[in-house]
Amino acid sequence: MELEPTVQALLLPIKSTLFYIIAHLAVTPFLFIWALLDHIRGRPDIIEAVRQPLNDADIVPKEIQRAYIFSDEDTIVQDWAVEAHGKEAIERGHRVTFYRFSGSQHVAHLQHDRERYHQIIQELWRTENIEMI
Numbered sequence: 001m002e003l004e005p006t007v008q009a010l011l012l013p014i015k016s017t018l019f020y021i022i023a024h025l026a027v028t029p030f031l032f033i034w035a036l037l038d039h040i041r042g043r044p045d046i047i048e049a050v051r052q053p054l055n056d057a058d059i060v061p062k063e064i065q066r067a068y069i070f071s072d073e074d075t076i077v078q079d080w081a082v083e084a085h086g087k088e089a090i091e092r093g094h095r096v097t098f099y100r101f102s103g104s105q106h107v108a109h110l111q112h113d114r115e116r117y118h119q120i121i122q123e124l125w126r127t128e129n130i131e132m133i
Helices: 003-011 017-041 046-055 079-091 114-127
Strands: 065-071 095-101
Touching: 003 017, 046 079, 065 079, 065 114, 079 095, 095 114
Parallel strands: 065 095
Antiparallel strands: none
């Protein structure tokens, strides 16, 4: 498990630089020990444990169109990781479309480019015959 993106995700709401540094110093060793214990016990890391079932057709049917919305500036989930997961989904027969944003942070694509984000969602809904309200 890459610790830094996980630490950043956990500490994202913290605005105070001093409190961020203190929290970072406390959280990082905890996550390291957790990851080490998972490795010793032969358990997959938490990211892999969440990632794998998403490409299981028994959990997410292949017929459902997927929109992989991501950014080249995301420091929590890197663009290469999103693309790799999507390519794996395609190899397993899932319907995937990639939408790369430039300059937006994790789950902030709507704030970065509201019009494009809405177009993506509307197109996904049209593809799935979901009625727009």
